[in-house]
Amino acid sequence: MLQMRVARSRRTALIGLTAALAVSLTACAESERDSGGGQEGGTLVFGAPGAPSNFDPFYASDGETFRVTRQMFETLVGIKPGTAELEPELATDWESTPDGKVWTFNLKEDVKFHDGTPFNADAVCKNFERMFNQTGAGATAALSYYWIENFGGFADGAKPSLFKGCTAENPTTVKLELTRFTARFPTMLSQDSFSMQSPKALDEYKANDVKAEGSGFVFSEYARQHPTGTGPFKFTSYDEGNGTIELARNDEYSGDKAKLNKLIFRVIEDETARKQALEAGDIDGYDFPSPADWASLEDAGYNVQIRDPFNILYLGITQKNNEALRDLKVRQALAHAIDRQTLVDSVMPENSEVAKEFYPSSVEGYADDVQEYPYDPDKAKQLLREAGHENLTVELWWPTQVTRPYMPNPQSIFGALQEDLEAAGITVKPISKPWAGGYVDQVEVADAQLFLLGWTGDYNSPYNFIGTFFGNAENQFWTSGSPWGQELADSLADADTTVEEGERDAKYQEINRKLMSDYLPAIPLSHSPPAMVVSSDVQGLVPSPLTKEEFASVTVSSGE
Known part of the structure; x- marks a missing residue:
């Protein structure tokens, strides 16, 4: 995703119901489709790799929740389809x-939430005040990750906050005040967690009524049954037992109305079952087909849509439990x-690229002249x-029961790395754990020595990559015990608050140089293009490099 908390929730969402759900699909298919078909109307059933955590986007940080809520909610600023x-x-x-x-936003007119409540400047302020005034479980990183990551603290003042206040100047003009400059604003507002939600529904269904219970949370009636946005689809039902989420077209939508009558997400964890x-x-259609299946799917007449790579796979290095890994020469040897x-050529999907640093070249601050580490086992020795x-x-950890956009086949990637390390005389102790069954948790508390992890960008910003990874020196599993962790975090904070674009770009370039020469807290491996696949009847689904697809433009030419 976190990095670690986002890594936990974003990625853990891919671990949904078991593959046994697939057996119920055939029986339900007929009842879930409209008989009409045609260029507009009808139903699309899309196979999702995991279940949503809930339907309140503010309390989410996982891709499977956002896959659904993105169809129902909108943000102040958006991302152009197919781009970043x-x-x-x-x-x-x-x-x-x-x-x-101080930022002034002019708002669209004549927009209503699904419950008929007007969207206006007052609604915007009520949303931001709700976010800022979180307490208890709602103010934890597990639930308010994106607020904490982007805005910092809450109204209690325990930690500094980027947010200062919101003023409704008039019904269509709202002013947001910040405590400092950040280069990420207003782009950060495109994240799904900052979607605008109906103030009436938030109050009526007690949206803030969330409680910690055991290792999880009990969500409000709003988050479970009454999500209310302004988007082209509205919530109909969630059959959790069968892993089926149903949305219906919002006929009162202010923009171009959805072409489908219904949109159904069916949770099928196992890729083969999908x-x-x-x-x-x-x-x-379904997400994340195995790259090994792309050609056969296309030969069978399916449309494999390949996203542009906007991600990073890396070999993480934890310095806490293996003293040798604190030595820069050892990390360079790896x-x-x-x-x-x-x-990249033998394991990763077609059109993958070797990663030179920790984000793609399309992101600001990319440095072409970073130190590189060509394959050289003799140099490693x-x-x-x-x-x-x-x-x-060294212990080399890899996750099971997971497919990630940047890591389509963890076992194969692990096998290639193990072979390379052993060829350089390094003894490898393999450790595998289920993604949601210990892997992410133990990586987070620095138990793993070497581990596979990665990230798909939320938006086009260097801080969203390397700031997320290394911007907090207090609890970073890979910089624990290092003499430079705070220096790196301070440099990232300085770059983010630099107003002049050219100067900011130069600072990020220098950070990227030091990351690859002086620090090397992990080893960038690859940027890879994840895919979706749909039947030939499906048209209009635009793949997003951020994996932020919207389904309002989709048509299904014939149901069966």
Whole structure:
């Protein structure tokens, strides 16, 4: 996603119901489709890899929740379909004071929430006040991750907050005040957690009534049954037992109305089961087909839609439990030991790229002249000898029961890395755990020495990548015990608050150089293009590099 908390929730969402759900698809398919078909109307059934955590986007940080809520809710600023570019959504335009601390948004007129409540400046302020005034379980990183990551603290003042206040200047003009400049604003508002929700429904169904229970949370009636936004689809039902979420077209939508009558998400955790459901005609498409299946799916007449890569897969290095890994020469040896080009060519999807640093070249601050680590097992052995660790033993962790956009086949990736490290004389102890059954938890508390992890960008910003990874020196599993963790965090904070674009870009370039030469807290491996697949009857689904697809433009030419 977190990094770690987001990594937990965003990614854990892919662990939904078991593959046994697939057996119920055929029986339900007929009842879930309209008989008419045609260019507009009808029903799309889409296979999702995991279940949503709830339907209140503010209390979510996982892709499977956002896959659903994105169809029902809108944000002030949006992302142009098929790109990572900012565009207006509920706000038509915006401007700021020269210091970047006060932002004025002009709002779309004649917009209503699904319950008929008007969307206006007052509704915007009520949403931000609700976010800012979270307490108890609602103010924890597990639930308010995106607020904490972007705005910091809450109204209690326990920690500084970027948010200062919201003023409704008139029904169609709202002013948001910040405590400091950040280069991420207003782009950060495109994140689904900052969707605008009906103030009436939030109050009526006690949206803030969320409680911790055991290792999870009990959500409000609002989050479970009454999510209320302004988007082109509205909530109908969630059959949790069968893993089926049903949405209906919002006929009162202010923009271009959805072409489908109904949109159904069916949770099918297992990728093979998703493929079988598509082949049986029980679903119309699914996410994250195995790259090994792309060609056969296309040969069978399905449309494999490949997203542009906007992600990073890396080999994480925890310095806490293996003293040798605190030595820069040892980390450099690991980098030289890995044949990343062969990994990309033989294991990763077609059109994947070797990663030189921790985000794609399309993001601001990318440095073309970072230190590189070409595959050289002899150089790796030399560095280990110089460091006094020629007999290095490491634990290499990899996750099971998961498919990620940046990590389509964890076991195969693990196998390639193990072979490379052992060829450089490094003894590898394999450790595998289920993604939601210990892997993420133990990586988060620095139990893993070397581990596979990654990230798909939320929006086009260097801080959304390296700031998320390394911007908090207090509890970073990979910088724990390092002499430079705070220095790196301070440099990231300085770059984010630099107003002049050229100066900010130069600062990020220098951070990227140091990350690859002086720090090397992890080893960037690859950028890979995740795919979706739909039947030939499905038209108009635009793949997003951020995996933020919207289904309002989709048509199904013939139901069966």
